[in-house]
Amino acid sequence: MIITTTHNIQGMTISHYFGIVIGKVILGSNVAEGCEPDLGDFYELSEDVGSKLLKAVESALKVMEEKAIELGANAVVGVDIKYENLGVQTAMSMVTAFGTAVQVD
Numbered sequence: 001m002i003i004t005t006t007h008n009i010q011g012m013t014i015s016h017y018f019g020i021v022i023g024k025v026i027l028g029s030n031v032a033e034g035c036e037p038d039l040g041d042f043y044e045l046s047e048d049v050g051s052k053l054l055k056a057v058e059s060a061l062k063v064m065e066e067k068a069i070e071l072g073a074n075a076v077v078g079v080d081i082k083y084e085n086l087g088v089q090t091a092m093s094m095v096t097a098f099g100t101a102v103q104v105d
Contacts, residue, residue, distance in 0.1 A: 023063030
């Protein structure tokens with residue numbers, strides 16, 4: 001499966017558009033542990049926090065990919081990743097990966 005942030009794939013032609021596919025992952029409230037205040041509003045991520053965020057992104061991409069495969073796609077183009085805070089009281093965040101599932105030749 002080809003997954004790219006670009007809207008086309010060099011040397012390949014998009015022959016069919018299946019539509020938008022989305023993968024979402026929720027990060028638990030302990031993800032912010034290990035963030036150290038630095039300059040003003042900036043925080044330095046510990047290796048552990050960075051690792052958790054990377055795993056969440058990879059998981060969201062995997063869910064998105066699985067949905068594309070179910071549609072019969074062999075690529076996802078125009079991929080974007082968003083991070084969203086689900087509220088101060090919940091201290092949970094969501095990582096969303098989305099793009100367009102396509103068939104390329």
